[in-house]
Amino acid sequence: xxWSPVEVxxxxxxxxxxxxxxxxxxxxxxxxxxxxxxxxxxxxxxxxDFDHMKEISWHVRELLGIEEPLxxxxxxxxxxxxxxxxxxxxxxxxxxxxxxxxxxxVQEAGLEPxxxxxQQSGLFTKVExxxxxxFVQEATIPSSPD
Numbered sequence: 001x002x003w004s005p006v007e008v009x010x011x012x013x014x015x016x017x018x019x020x021x022x023x024x025x026x027x028x029x030x031x032x033x034x035x036x037x038x039x040x041x042x043x044x045x046x047x048x049d050f051d052h053m054k055e056i057s058w059h060v061r062e063l064l065g066i067e068e069p070l071x072x073x074x075x076x077x078x079x080x081x082x083x084x085x086x087x088x089x090x091x092x093x094x095x096x097x098x099x100x101x102x103x104x105x106v107q108e109a110g111l112e113p114x115x116x117x118x119q120q121s122g123l124f125t126k127v128e129x130x131x132x133x134x135f136v137q138e139a140t141i142p143s144s145p146d
Contacts, residue, residue, distance in 0.1 A: 001090055003031030015059055020047055034060055035087040082111050 003011070008029050009021040023046045029037060037045075037060050042053045061067070066084040086105045090097050106113055 001031045001087075003034070005030055007031070008034060011063075012056070015056065017052060017056065020052070020056070023047055032091045032093065035064060035066075035084065035091050082106060082113075085109065085111070 005025045005028050008031060009024040012018075012024050013021050027045050029045075038057045039050075039053045042048075042056060047053055047056065064083065064087055066087070067081045083102075086100075086102050089100060089105060105111075
């Protein structure tokens with residue numbers, strides 16, 4: 001959320017799209033407004049290659065931890081990911097948006113909390129960061145035959 005337009009543009013360059021750095025800086029895309037970047041508005045920013053649009057949108061969702069929408073669902077009732085909704089509420093600047101936590105947002109919005117990932121044989125480690133809870137798969141290192 002704290003990225004400046006220059007930092008977002010640098011991230012886009014690191015993705016392999018240096019030709020679009022200026023598109024992001026010119027449009028003042030910050031970490032807070034990155035949530036709104038998708039295939040619908042990338043052409044308005046000057047990004048018209050469909051494959052590039054898909055890849056950039058995918059990386060934005062991956063970076064922000066937003067689930068990809070299921071295209072088999074009715075467009076009248078699209079699935080809304082809790083993290084995506086939360087980040088949309090964090091996008092504006094101001095004391096209210098800055099103070100909002102994920103758990104507070106879920107409670108006030110009347111959303112269902114995420115189902116807990118089953119921790120089978122300790123394969124997942126719970127990591128808490130800025131009021132969001134993530135589960136990171138731990139790497140298992142095979143023991144040496146020594």
